[in-house]
Amino acid sequence: MITVLAGGVGAAKFLRGLVDVVDVADVTVIGNTGDDEVFFGLHVSPDLDTVVYTLADVVDPEKGWGIAGDTYAMLEQAKAIGQDTWFLLGDRDIATHLLRTRLLREGASLSDATAAVASAYSVTCRLLPMTDDRVRTMVSTDDGEISFQEYFVKRRQQDDVRDLRFDGAEAARPAPGVIDAIADAEAVIVAPSNPLVSIGPILAVPGVRQALADTAAPVAAISPIIGGRALKGPADRMLTSLGHEASATGVARLYADFLDVLVIDQEDAGLAGEVGALSVRAHVTDTIMRDAASRRALAEATLQAIR
């Protein structure tokens, strides 16, 4: 079993490449639910859905999230009757949130609802939310504390992030199977996701970080920072404003207590020594996922680095 800790778009692209080179049934994904949110009474799990849509080949290829060719009739009507519509929920996407929300209301756990959503889209890897409990990523800005989606979507990541808090994490329990998926894995991979707001919430669930440090499996991560910049999203600015280094070395430092290998881009080959000084082996390759072939190549290189 290969266990992957996953955030949203970057993780989903990596997973799409991974299931091209290993049996999908051997892959377990532990997904971030810190950016889950309720809109119009519907429970939306953006990162879990991005993984499902990408593995099901229905994802919107431009945006990297949502469903290709989706329409927005519901949202237009919601706007017409005076509702807040800053979070874009497509009509087809809403079917997923209706399924999840109905199951949760009937008493299912988020794990059960997630398995049902994955199965509905014929996704056959095991997809686990990090926890069945409510954990919400909260972002401190100069205007006060806001939810992750307010920071990310409504305010377009323009605020300087002063602090992060994973509300509910201290009391949360890992979802069933999460700790075993780390302990019993043949290899654990931390996907190229924002280390602070995509992987950070997973690591904040009690027991997960220790399980990563204790597992006999090699643990590898792919740096989402290339040449000091994030290819997508605010990870570079967020790292800097929170006092970390926006570099592959900065990523290695955040994971050093459990990481064996950091896959870094060839542009960052010069950082291999610094990463090595943290007792993390650097593996240099092309990490930019432009197309199916490069996604596959990155998955292969990562497996080669840990085997």
Ligand code: FO1
């Ligand atoms: N991202 C945006 O930038 N704007 C949106 O309106 C938006 C809506 C949305 C709806 C469903 C979904 O599954 C994802 C959505 N995302 C949107 C992406 C999401 O906010 C982020 O990708 C993650 O939360 C960060 O990983």
